[in-house]
Amino acid sequence: MLDKRVVVEFKEEEDERGENDPSRSSFNVSTVKEPFCSQYRCGSLLGSGGFGSVFSGQRLSDGLQVAIKEICSDRVQQWAILPGETSPVPMEIALLQRLSEVGGHVGVVRMLDWFHVEGRGFLLVLERPPHSQDLFDFITERGAQPERLALRFFRQVVEALRFVHAHSIVHRDIKDENIVVDTRTLDVKIIDFGSGAQLKETSYTEFEGTRVYSPPEWILSQSYEAVPLTVWSLGVLLFDIVCGDIPFERDQEIVQATPIFTRRVSKECQSLIRWCLSFRPEDRPSLEDILSHPWMLGGQEEEEEEEECSLSSQSL
Template sequence: RNVMGKIKSFFSADDTNHLKKKGYTVLGDLGEGTYSKVKQASWVKPGDTSQVKVALKIINKKTAPKDFLEKFLPREIEVMKKLKHPNLIRLYELFQISSKLYFTLEWGGHGDLLQYIRLRGPLKDSESHKFFTEMCTGVEYMHQVGVVHRDLKCENVLLSKKNSIKIADFGFAREIGPNENSKTYCGSAAYAAPELLQGIPYKGTIADIWSLGVILYIMCCSSMPFRDANIKTLIKDQKDTLHIPSSVAGTLNSSLKDLMKKIMRFDLNSRFMMPHIKSHAWFI
């Protein structure tokens, strides 16, 4: 009853009527972003009779700041319209009711990767390999079509009903030229590449791959690779030899340890990029 009360208070009667006409029934809350709310809904597509579970991302344009509405939101819309890949969350529909903008998104039925790891602890080598391969496939496709994500983290990696990887949340994503650098500080510090933390103009593709390395470490070790209490400590840890927790050090595949160390090399020029990762012994 409380959930239904929340839903009613967020949507006006006009919103609810419009959603009903478009075939949507809002079922509950999924989460909240900086300027958005995400609801679970069922959707009967026009001309269809079967119900599909979807996520409705809703942005209230009245309360969102000008910088977000003029810069980040148009980028997110363009990126999501462009991306069509089995390992990326799909945009089905985009529409507006009064001041609210609605994204109808593919449903990630099994929650996010962080929840999954918290429930299970360090993942088996075979499962880490499957998930990491799917993530790399999705990210490589993005980079090939000229898009960088810039906020890759376990919370933004969803799992489908069949436990396939679905990369989500393109709020910081943007289209970028092959030789173009980014200057905007994006994402979470714990997953951020050293050059980004140091405020140096950075390549979005390289920053994305560093974040994939952090996610791989978390899957295998069920802990964070670096202390992130403050930026100074974080950068110091990134410079040091990658620490593997004693709880998993004895069981972790040596080839996997080698790959993680090479993806998260502090020195940009010797760091592994996607072609190196794909030809590495653990990945093949």
């Protein structure tokens, strides 16, 4: 079972906020705990993919609605050893635990607990935001989104990824299906770290993400680096949001790295997309560069002005 990929040993990461910070996650890291069936009820199937199936669920102690992801052991590509554990767990569990232990982020799905169940593999208990819909379905139902809303979604994703990278994790499968939208608040969260890995400065030579979101260097040489990969996928994502579909379907189109805009998109937005989709990895922006791009800053100023006008009208 463990011969597919290297088993990585995770070391404890010191919490920047201190051990007694009340905002720390209540993630259960005890090796002795009540069995899954006595704490949660598993419901209907919500969806399935290459790494497992996701079901609706409920925490019995308080009725909290959760999502339960089932991962079959024979489909796990990367394993990790957690502090205090003797048996390896899927890398996804190790990555989500690390993010939970440092307090989490509003734009990243939170893992509440995990279990190893004989005969079923691993069960991940995840938060399940109410009124949520993945961005793929959101765009399928509503079509291409106006740039102001696209910017709202996009900024949240980029800021969440900055947090993820700051804690030495790379997602490696950023796409519309892995982003959920709260249809009431229009807040978004990144989900599914099944393709994730520890962030490193050297190249990766394995990829379990989605090919139509992968960059030219992977198509041509089966090698890539974390940040250029992430930024390329962000360019594909932003194009998808403002045009209603992804820019590339075939390998030849990816290698050409020339998106053709099928809808009316502002020059500023086009320039950001083209920058993210630069053929050479070294020509692509960093996440900080993206956040300081004129299209991003212009939209932020408009949002701030609208908030000020709203507050003024409320006071009047």
